[in-house]
Amino acid sequence: RKEVEQDPGPFNVPEGATVAFNCTYSNSASQSFFWYRQDCRKEPKLLMSVYSSGNEDGRFTAQLNRASQYISLLIRDSKLSDSATYLCVVDFYGSSNTGKLIFGQGTTLQVKP
Amino acid sequence: DTEVTQTPKHLVMGMTNKKSLKCEQHMGHRAMYWYKQKAKKPPELMFVYSYEKLSINESVPSRFSPECPNSSLLNLHLHALQPEDSALYLCASSQGAVGPPETPLHFGNGTRLTVT
Numbered sequence: 175r176k177e178v179e180q181d182p183g184p185f186n187v188p189e190g191a192t193v194a195f196n197c198t199y200s201n202s203a204s205q206s207f208f209w210y211r212q213d214c215r216k217e218p219k220l221l222m223s224v225y226s227s228g229n230e231d232g233r234f235t236a237q238l239n240r241a242s243q244y245i246s247l248l249i250r251d252s253k254l255s256d257s258a259t260y261l262c263v264v265d266f267y268g269s270s271n272t273g274k275l276i277f278g279q280g281t282t283l284q285v286k287p
Numbered sequence: 288d289t290e291v292t293q294t295p296k297h298l299v300m301g302m303t304n305k306k307s308l309k310c311e312q313h314m315g316h317r318a319m320y321w322y323k324q325k326a327k328k329p330p331e332l333m334f335v336y337s338y339e340k341l342s343i344n345e346s347v348p349s350r351f352s353p354e355c356p357n358s359s360l361l362n363l364h365l366h367a368l369q370p371e372d373s374a375l376y377l378c379a380s381s382q383g384a385v386g387p388p389e390t391p392l393h394f395g396n397g398t399r400l401t402v403t
Contacts, residue, residue: 205389206389206390208391208392210392215375216396217377217394217395217396217397218330218377218392218394219394220391220392220393223391261329261330263392265389274332274335274343274345275332275389275392276332277329277330277331278329279328279329280329
C-alpha cells in the first residue's frame, strides 16, 4: 500500500458544480495533513491545513477521518480558476522517528464552462 | 509572489558539468527541504535540514550534494548528473523544526534542470 494515495482523475466538472476528493494514508501515527494546489509548471501552493475537527475556507472544506485514515477536500461552486492538480500531503514517521511530508500523486481537476 | 527564492529558474548542464542550485528564505523558518518533481508526478523528498543540520537524506545518489551554509540559505551541488536527473527541483521551507506535528511547506518557484 502506498503511503499516501489519491485518485489521479481527471475530474471534469461544469462551473458551479460541487466536487470532492479523497486521500488515504497508511500510517496511523500521522498527525499533520495538508492540501496543496499545483498549477501546470508551477510550484505547489498551500491550499489549507486539515484539522481534526474539520475546517472551512470559503468554498473549500477539509475533513479528517482518523478511523478510516483518509482526508477529504470539498470544493463548492467550482470556478474555472479552480482547474489545477490537488495534492494531499501527510507526515510520515519511519523507524528513526524522523518525520517527513509525503505527497500523494495528485488529483487533476478540470472545470469547464 | 513566493517568499522562497530559487536561482536559477532554468539550468541546462552537461553530464560532466558541476553546477549549484540556490535557495533563500527570510521568513525565519527552521527547516529547509529539497524536492525533485518529474512531469505529471508528485514532488519527491530528497533532503531535509532542520536547524541547519541534515536530518533526512532519502537515499539520494552522491552526485547530489546538499549544503546549508546558514538558516536562510540552502544549496544543492550537482556533479556528473545523468539525463534522467532532468526535473523540476523545488526548495521549500517550514516554520518549525521537523515535527511532529509538521508545519506547512512554503515552496520556491523551482529550478527546471535539463541534463544533456
